[in-house]
Amino acid sequence: MTQVDTAETGQGGADRPDTRAGTWRTGIRRAIRISSRPGPWKRGPVLAALALLLGLLILLHAKVTDRAGLGSLVETFLPWFGLFIPVLLVAALWRRSATAVVTLLLPAVVWLNLFGGLLSDKSHPNSDLTLVSHNVDADNPDPAGTARDLAASGADVLALEEVTPQAKPLYEKGLAKAYPYHTVQGTVGLWSKLPLSDTRPVDIKQDVGPLGDSKPADVKLAYNRALRATVATDRGPLAVYVAHLGSVRVLPGKGFWTESRNRGAKALAEAVAAERNERMVLLGDLNGTIGDRAFDDITSQLHSAQEAAGDGFGFSWPANFPVARIDQILVRGVEPEKSWVLPATGSDHRPVAAGISW
Known part of the structure; x- marks a missing residue:
């Protein structure tokens, strides 16, 4: 019986031309798809x-x-x-x-x-005077501990904001040894290792309560939220302003409400412009970053210690995970040498510090 070679007869090999044709068709379709795709300059x-x-x-x-x-x-x-x-x-x-x-x-x-x-470190090792500013938080559960932390900072001049009548004696007691001179005007205070004079409140037009919606209803603060004092240094008098501008918050129907803060910023700018001492510093919780347009009248007269001599953004709020620097140290007539943020205390803000020189 004779065997039939399918390869020779073409029966089994009949599939080969079809296979080759299918491969060619697939390749052509693929080439068409590739050629029809947008180039890198037309994508995205x-x-x-x-x-x-x-x-x-x-x-x-x-x-x-x-x-x-x-x-x-x-x-x-x-x-x-x-x-x-x-x-x-x-x-x-x-x-x-x-x-x-x-x-x-x-x-x-x-x-x-x-x-x-x-992003770069612009600090210098030496300075003549160290300044610290801290919003201690009206709802601070441990004012005495916060006072100890601040006393340990080594600051020569210490500014506190949001000081309640209930917590004031605790701050005065905890800071008395390190800071023999101090003044408290309403909700803001200044503690100093150097003599103070010409202390007085500054009217920054804050006719809205300072606590905002987030504070407990049983905490009451005075409306005065700024002060001015002269610190006697061995290089001459230094004018020091401490301020706590109005809160900002998101309100239904009003959006990002900044009315009280902006009014305070304008009044504070006027007070700075009227200051006769060429050497001055402004410490406080301004409830806004220095790039906010609300502070243009202030930043045209003073410059930020953080921007001039800091390392990084120096975010100070909220304390657990800071996302913005709303606590500021601004200067005129003196040179910032370094600026940094201190560890968290019992407050919802972190303290900010700066070293200045003449």
């Missing part, structure tokens, strides 16, 4: 648009309307907008979008121009 238009909008927002933040406090809200958290840059970069690389990657240069360059200087 949405990502590129988002990168452009981010860059413009950071660049033109001062142009954002302050209706319902929107502008202040953006400027308060403006440094954190930089976190969107690496997120968009990862998405652009995943999409292989050259357009989005190049567009991201805009927000990156603008952010570095605004905040890059804060």
